[in-house]
Each structure stands twice: as structure tokens, then as C-alpha cells.
Amino acid sequence: MTDDTATAGAAPARDVVLCECFARDGLQHEPRFVDTATKVRLIARFAALGFARVEATSYSNPEVVPQFADASDVLRALPRRAGVMFKATCANVRAVRRALADLDAGFGADEISLLASASESHSQRNLRRSRADQWRHIEEMVESARGRFRLVGTLSVAFGCPFEGRVDMRSVLADVERYARLGVKRVTLGDTTGMATPPSVRALYVELRALSPDVMPIAHFHDTRGTGLANCVAALEAGARHFDSAIGGVGGHPARVQYGSGHTGNVCTEDWVALLEAMGVRTGLRLEPLLDAGRDCEAVLGRPLHSRVLAAGLAAAGEA
């Protein structure tokens, strides 16, 4: 399968493909509504930075997630850009129907992500139905979306569940195969509450490559316990080439509300890009404009975000 690392024309060469998640996973639990024009401006800015994939919005129920009540408006207004895939999240069949209706109206996402949980308890609390029910829904979603969108299967709590603890790796591998049998060959492995460790990441990636070589795994780590970059490096060294992250490290599950604890957040894009580039891994992104976008996001949210590189500045000239 094509892996997005091959870029055409003047696009920069890249060794890894990053998906910028600020506008969806980042904003999902922001209490203040970010107006549609600002969302569109930011997403277009991310696309111009050189990301091959940008998570744009979610077809959530507006009564549950008011932040994405403007999902269709955002996608309608978003200027298209060659080489950039816009992603929208779909948690259920109704969401896919909305995504299809937008497409029929002449705009919409390039890619939609479907959601499943690796644990029964997380499925019940996050999706409000059993794993068995959700998998039936996913089959229906895939049937109706096939050929219209590029599909990404997401597996939450793949490295540990805040309610059940350890998640059996064999069950995760079986879920990945389940997506693959449905024809969904891009699968996001979510460390939803920061329970992965470098050895557990490595183990899953190694098994996955052996058992499902036709699946393209997408690493999605949350930095809940400060381990995001360490887990990204472990995934990279185990062969991962696709990563999700969010500018400023915002987003992730609202641990304080949902799981009785405090800070959370995605892996911070600026810090991950700085580390990758320092390691000689080409991201196709330039750091200075990325940091400018980070300052923009801080201004929009009205507070300092979590990028260490933005706070510390780039390393001195001459650094490897």
C-alpha cells in the first residue's frame, strides 16, 4: 500500500508521516468553542506547513461535543491542498451518514476514522455500547463508506485500560486483524491514558508486523505520564512510520473528569518534530514555521501550551 512517505513534485521528502491532531483530538475537550473561521484558518495553516494528514473535525453529536457542531461548516470552508488528506472522526453509523451527505454535497473529509476500544469497560464508557455492538456498527460503517473515503480504524486503550489495567496484546492483535479483514488496513493504536512503555510498544509493533504485514499501524500516544516521546521513539525504532501528535501537546482524554485524575495531552508535535529532525529522520516540516503555528495556537486558546521546544527555543546552530 502507498504510505504517504512518497511525495510528488516540490513536496519535501519525508521518512515519517505525521498527522496533526490539534483541531480534533486537541480541541475535543476544550470548554470554550473555537469559532469556525479560526478553526478553518488553523487547519489551513497546518496543511501549509507540510503535514500529509490533518485531523480536521469530528462528526460527533453536537449535544455531546458542542465543539464540533460546526463539522460540516469547517469542511465546507476548508481550502483543499494537494498532498494533504483531511481526516474526520466518526464514532457511529449516523456520523458516517453525515460524512457521506457532505461528500454528496461536494465537500468533506478525505479520510474518516472509525472507533473501537480494546477493552470492554472503555467501550462502554467512551462509546456507550459493548465491543460486540461496536464491531457490528463498524461493519455497517465500513460497508457504507467503502470507496468513498480512505478509512482508518482506531483502537483506543490498546496499551492499557484505566478501568481494567493490562490489555491482552493478543486481543489487540485480533482487533487489528478484524479491521484488516474488513479492508481497513490503516489502524491507529491509541495509548489513550498514557499506559504504554517502550518495551510494550516495541512488543506490539514487532508482533503486528509479523502477523499483519499488510496493515499500516499509526502510533497515537498520549503524554499523560510524560512518556509520549519515549514511546514514539520505541515505535519508530520498531518500524513505525505513521504518528499522530498535536501542536502544543493539547487534548487527549480529559483525565481529571473522566478518570479521576489530572493532566493529560497528546504527544506535542513541535517537540516530536524537533527530536525526529535532530535524529536525522525527515518529517517534511520546518521547525521555525511550526513554532510560529504553535504560538498561534497558544494565542487562540489563550494560554501557554505544553511544547518544551517552544519554551526553550531551538537548539544552537551547529547541533546535529
Next chain:
Amino acid sequence: MTDDTATAGAAPARDVVLCECFARDGLQHEPRFVDTATKVRLIARFAALGFARVEATSYSNPEVVPQFADASDVLRALPRRAGVMFKATCANVRAVRRALADLDAGFGADEISLLASASESHSQRNLRRSRADQWRHIEEMVESARGRFRLVGTLSVAFGCPFEGRVDMRSVLADVERYARLGVKRVTLGDTTGMATPPSVRALYVELRALSPDVMPIAHFHDTRGTGLANCVAALEAGARHFDSAIGGVGGHPARVQYGSGHTGNVCTEDWVALLEAMGVRTGLRLEPLLDAGRDCEAVLGRPLHSRVLAAGLAAAGEA
């Protein structure tokens, strides 16, 4: 050489040895003086948590670093604890003389650390003399301290210099050997401004083990760019067993002042211990009392510090 991982009697078994650096590297650039009784109380608390090594103070010039004007008072008041080595930093010959005078008076540090910079520019700015001059001083310091203290050689900016950029690994390896030839077989490799990457860490540790197998390297990473834990994991996997860190991730070089940029800090002890224990690597420390000590440190400094685990809470019961 003994490596501190062997513990006697009721002390907990450990696979790695952590040195808690809050009281020295952590406090070094705190603008507000922490009173002597509070310092002694915190250091004693760290020792009781199960750290084998605790950085207690620095024999700095009080006019330059007023925070450590009470170095001798702290060491005099500190209750001794079996199995715990207290360390004091000595930047010059005068500092070693003070350390020896304290020892002659019946109290003092168990271990002193000597300082050298891996780059000429950093030596000039941080130690105010050339590398050649500093190495002559170190020879004199070792001569006078030999047999009285356990000696630790420190090498700042070993993974990159904020003024010169890349630091030649062969020069770092030669400096380590220089310490070893003086009989200083414990050498701290400092990533002073967070320029190390997992591959550069791995490369240095692999070379070091091949070239200087009798040297015990101590990993000292700053989290300036968010890479502290990723670099710790790389060092661990390359064979490192000794690590420096600071509760709350405080300290490190005052990047904003000295290097024209913002946030910095040591690797956060609570987050590193949580990750190590989740990986099945025994630290000899229990997390709950460690987090309590973190809360204590936050109260003393009057602000939230940088521990993600303290903010997010421990992972759910049942987690690996």
C-alpha cells in the same frame, strides 16, 4: 567496582540506582533562598524514600550562588542513614578544601563531584576558565580529596553544547578516560541543555563500555526539549544503571538567563520512577511516598512543578 545496586539487609532490591538531585541541581537557580532547616528536612525525607544517593548541596562561592551559602550547615545537620550517600558539588580547589575542613570537623559529604565541560566555550562561561586550566584544577582536587570522599567526575554538555553545537564524541570519551586515569571511575555524562537524542545516547554508552569498561557512567539528562525520558530509556537499554533526576523536574541550567531561551529542568524523578517500575525495572522506591514528597517540594517552592504522574495520578490498579 561495587555499583550500589547490591543492597544489604532490609533495603529494597534495585536494578538501577537513582540520585535525587532536587536539593542541589534542583535548587541551584531558585531565586528564593530555601531555609536550612527545610533543606535538611527534605534531604532527610529523600534519603528515607530509598534513594542510594542524594545530592545534598554545593560548596559554591556564596556570593555567586547564595542558595548554597549554608552548605556546611546543611551537611552538619543532616542525619546519617545507612545505605545512603550524600553528595556535594565542588567546582574548584577552594570548594574541595571546604569539604575537607567539614570532614575534619566530623561531618560532611560522602561523595563529591568534580566539574569539567566537554566544550571550551561552556567551560569558559560556566567555570570561568579554560578546559586545560580546569583539568589542572581537577588533578589538584583529586590529589587532595583522594581517600577521603568517593569521587564523581562530571562532564557537562557531553551530548552537545549550546554555544558550539555538536561535541565530538571522541573528545568526550577522552575526557572520561582522563577522569579514569586519575582514579575517578564514576563519571556523570551531562546533557546540560537537552541536546541528546536516543541514538546519540546509545552511541556514547556503547563506545564507553567498549573503551572504558571499568568506568561507571551516570546518566544526567536535562528535559529542556522534552526528551529526558526518551534519553533515559535509550541509556538504560544501552546498559546504564545510574541516573540523576530531580523531584518535580526542577532545576537544570537557567536557559532563559544563560542561553537566551526558556524552560529547562532535570528529568523528573516521579515520572522516571513510574516508567521504570511499569517496565519492571526495580528502583527500590515506592511511588506513593515519592509522590507525597513531590507534593512537599511543590509546597516548599510555592508552585506546581513538572511531574506528569503527580498531576495525572498513578495508572489504574492492575496495570503492568
